[in-house]
Amino acid sequence: MATHTGQLTPPAIRISGLTRSFGARTVLDGIDLDIPAGQFVALLGHSGSGKSTLLRAIAGLDHEVTGNGELRTPERVSVVFQDSRLLPWRRVLDNVVLGRRGKDARERGLSALAEVGLAGREESWPNQLSGGEAQRAALARSLVWDPELLLADEPFGALDALTRIKMHTLLRELWERHRPSVLLVTHDVDEAIVLADRVLVLEDGRVGLDLAIDVPHPRSYRDPLLSRYGERLLTALGVNDSPQDETRQGTAI
């Protein structure tokens, strides 16, 4: 099990000395982090550890981060949240291409919808989509911007277990095809180790553990090699794992 070290390509994200406080409480305490272009990274941490705060800072949605360091991100950044944030008064395709100008917008939107398995649903209204379909549409909306960096804040957190597994496969396929850098915030240790090539654990305002997952894809949830990484992460998170529960599927923190 290798811990992440060094990198060959210039980083897509470079963060140094990032600090964020809310009143007297320092949530991010001088974070240093480089993410190479095209790397799939998962971010774990207990509730309140600052995962969303970090993601918002990287997304440029938080203008009150402090510190003397650097926060460098690529130009094209897309963000996906736990809820799809589709506008209910616009049809699916109109949501997907929202803000996108130019003759090719519709074409891009249709192609993105096809990629996420929603071909033919372009004229549907958001309330006619299931939760999983709405998240597919949210992924399509991110794809039309051809992101170099995809930020995802618990995108599958509200879905049932079977839908979540299908969405894992879809997200990984999209990543294989487009190769953006990904930062996926999740509570689910299994989601992190099945999808990501590197898992970070946020604790006490810093990256407490930075773990490379050296297991080839496609990965199986039951792969014993993978579960060794899961145990290591659960230990870092201070969660007691039952030795009988070999699959630990759905282990959330």
Ligand SMILES: Nc1ncnc2c1ncn2[C@@H]1O[C@H](COP(=O)(O)OP(=O)(O)OP(=O)(O)O)[C@@H](O)[C@H]1O
């Ligand atoms: N706008 C805000 N004002 C005050 N406190 C905030 C604000 N946003 C976040 N916090 C605090 O910062 C801490 C980190 O919040 P954050 O949402 O980043 O945690 P998280 O790790 O994403 O948690 P969860 O997994 O529960 O979503 C929490 O204690 C939260 O209360």
